[in-house]
Amino acid sequence: MNGSARFVEGTAPQLPATRARGALFVIDPLAGLQAEVDASIGLMSATQDLGLEVWCCEPEELAFADGRVQAYARRIRLRPRSARRGPHLGNQRGDHRWVVDATWWDELERAVVEVSSFGLVHLRIDPPVDARYLHTTYLLDLVAGTRVINRPEGIRAMHEKLVALRFPELCPATYVGADPVALRSFVAAVGTAVVKPVDGFAGHDVWLVPDDRGATALLQSATQGGRQVIAQEYLSSVAAGNKRLFLLDGEIVGAVLRRPCADDFRIGPPVAAAEIDAQDRAIAAALGPVLRGYGLVIAGADVIDGRLIEVNVTCPGGMHKTDALLGTRLSHTIVSSLFEGALA
Numbered sequence: 093m094n095g096s097a098r099f100v101e102g103t104a105p106q107l108p109a110t111r112a113r114g115a116l117f118v119i120d121p122l123a124g125l126q127a128e129v130d131a132s133i134g135l136m137s138a139t140q141d142l143g144l145e146v147w148c149c150e151p152e153e154l155a156f157a158d159g160r161v162q163a164y165a166r167r168i169r170l171r172p173r174s175a176r177r178g179p180h181l182g183n184q185r186g187d188h189r190w191v192v193d194a195t196w197w198d199e200l201e202r203a204v205v206e207v208s209s210f211g212l213v214h215l216r217i218d219p220p221v222d223a224r225y226l227h228t229t230y231l232l233d234l235v236a237g238t239r240v241i242n243r244p245e246g247i248r249a250m251h252e253k254l255v256a257l258r259f260p261e262l263c264p265a266t267y268v269g270a271d272p273v274a275l276r277s278f279v280a281a282v283g284t285a286v287v288k289p290v291d292g293f294a295g296h297d298v299w300l301v302p303d304d305r306g307a308t309a310l311l312q313s314a315t316q317g318g319r320q321v322i323a324q325e326y327l328s329s330v331a332a333g334n335k336r337l338f339l340l341d342g343e344i345v346g347a348v349l350r351r352p353c354a355d356d357f358r359i360g361p362p363v364a365a366a367e368i369d370a371q372d373r374a375i376a377a378a379l380g381p382v383l384r385g386y387g388l389v390i391a392g393a394d395v396i397d398g399r400l401i402e403v404n405v406t407c408p409g410g411m412h413k414t415d416a417l418l419g420t421r422l423s424h425t426i427v428s429s430l431f432e433g434a435l436a
Contacts, residue, residue, distance in 0.1 A: 114145030114210065114211060115147065115211060115427075116205070116212075117214045118148075118150070118151060118217065118232070119132055119148055120150065129189055129190070131407075131409035131412045132409075133170070134422075137170050138424040138426070142427065144211070145167055146169070146170065147165045147167050147210070149165040151224055151228040162205065162206055164204050165202070166199050167200045167201045167202075168198065168200060169197065169198050170197050171195070173191060174190065175416045175419065176189060176191055176416065188363075188413035190412070207238065208236055211431060212239055213235060213241070215228070215232060215240055217407060219407060221251075229244030229247060241389050242388045242389055242390060242405055242408075245386070246387040247388070247405060247406055250382070253291075255382070256400045258382065259378050262375055262378060263399060263401070264401070265278075265325040267322075268321070268322050270321065271315070272312045272314075275287070275323055276307055278323050279301050279303050282326070283325075284301065285300075285323040285326055286323070286324050286326050287322070287323045289319055289320070290321060291320075329396060330351075332397070333351050333366065334349070334350045334395070334396050335366045335372070335394070336349075336392050336414075337376065338408075338410065338422055339380075339390070339391040342379060344368055344373070345422060346411075347365075347366035348365065348366050349364045362413050362417050362418075372395060372398075375393060375400050379400075392404040392410055411426065
């Protein structure tokens with residue numbers, strides 16, 4: 093049965109607006125989430141720890157009816173989780189994954205709920221920002237009186253692969269386009285480039301292109317069909333770490349180091365605590381007003397050797413992994429801040 097049919101056929105009770113107390117997560121199917129690392133689950137767990145209800149629905153379970161945005165949603169309770177205990181190295185706990193049950197949640201009830209009845213709505217669909225994602229943002233634009241994190245119009249306005257280019261003085265040398273000839277000239281100028289599609293995500297179709305005889309063929313493949321790509325100067329200092337800055341309302345609330353995998357130039361999971369330095373604070377100071385202006389409350393800025401690479405805003409992650417690895421409480425800090433005054 094599809095989402096719209098659920099509303100028409102009345103297969104679930106409709107809860108009054110005063111019933112829902114907590115957060116609604118508009119999210120991909122729960123069964124497909126990696127409970128031991130997924131940042132959305134960390135936010136759910138922190139919400140539950142505050143004594144608030146956790147509700148979930150998929151984009152297809154949203155509808156506009158009777159002048160309001162409604163959701164055919166399920167209320168869940170997360171089962172207990174614990175951090176893995178490994179050898180301590182300074183602040184490092186040893187593993188970025190949580191120990192969870194194979195079935196990590198229990199469903200308590202299903203109901204048609206008014207989205208505006210929640211204290212908070214989390215838009216947590218994984219990228220890319222495709223038609224499904226965009227249609228969801230348009231529906232959530234119609235939610236009145238409840239904060240949607242991150243703000244849908246802000247996600248549409250601020251492409252996470254390109255937002256960093258508003259601050260060219262903070263970024264490595266960058267070229268964006270679909271012309272393999274121009275890209276080849278850029279690679280020759282910088283020596284080696286990391287090339288990734290503008291509409292890419294999760295490390296898919298990312299290329300390391302050195303200035304050699306194979307560059308043209310790689311760039312032609314990367315831009316096949318006129319696909320727009322981002323080419324950035326490869327920073328060899330990435331070996332010392334790619335720093336993820338966790339931003340809440342444009343302010344740094346934590347940081348973690350990630351490094352390339354031993355057999356892959358792409359970045360792996362978090363491995364150690366990261367010191368926040370003057371360059372990080374300068375990046376946050378530049379980004380903060382823009383993020384706040386667009387309602388992009390939760391963001392993850394990727395920094396290599398003081399250079400801004402990317403700003404994750406569609407479904408920012410890494411907090412749950414960092415909490416497991418370092419014993420921090422980033423998810424709780426974020427949720428507690430978001431709910432201050434939300435249910436008053």
